[in-house]
Amino acid sequence: MSKRSPELVDDSVVECCSPLASEVLTEKEAHDVARIFAALGDPVRLRLLSMIASSDEACSCNLEAPLGKSQPTVSHHTRILAEAGLIVGEKRGRWTWWRTVPDRLEMAARLLRP
């Protein structure tokens, strides 16, 4: 999909982490989890994710205008969300349709709340 850094966040993270409080994160766990939260740590990406989650499928063409960002910028952000495993894109005909990955959101939530 991309030449450099196709690197998705390791899937083992999904299994790995019981709530933060139960045990101290290792360095690797912290690194992987941080990438997920970092993806959530930008206002534009949060609104992007929010838009996708609200209408359970969204194509990029509907995202640029409400965000007020350029097409490359939107593409950049969808990529980061996708690499964090929070959304997935499916190309159908002309458009790419984005959906959230509930398991991933669930997993992130589980880290914060027992």
Add this chain to the structure above:
Amino acid sequence: MSKRSPELVDDSVVECCSPLASEVLTEKEAHDVARIFAALGDPVRLRLLSMIASSDEACSCNLEAPLGKSQPTVSHHTRILAEAGLIVGEKRGRWTWWRTVPDRLEMAARLLRP
């Protein structure tokens, strides 16, 4: 507590946000929430938070060594976590004791999971 940017994340955020999916975040909501997730988006801060959460109170003196970071760096990170409302520090005697703020973690989790 600090000369510049004592600016905590607006508390109204705690009320504001139903799950991401239910309604598209406004720009302000996204901005405030992003600061919280951004605070979680660094491996060192995650381990820091994890350590504090595990032993429900921790003093900075116990944090530097296991993190392998300098004292100013640890101080920097505790400050960011505190400004995000995720931890609070209490000065008792010589040391500052840090605790997590369960409501904040709960709120962040609620955004991700209905």
Add this chain to the structure above:
DNA sequence: CATACTTATCGACGTCCGTCAATGTAAAGG
């Protein structure tokens, strides 16, 4: 007070991030 100790702040450095114009790529429809 003087000293030791703990934490916060400052200044500097290198790196990463968000942004966009320009360009590339791939598919659809004539």
Add this chain to the structure above:
DNA sequence: CCTTTACATTGACGGACGTCGATAAGTATG
């Protein structure tokens, strides 16, 4: 084919971030 459409990638720029040494500010103890 060629044009149009949708999206990705590149390159560049400014700003934010993580880090640490040095230093300041605050607090216990002699």
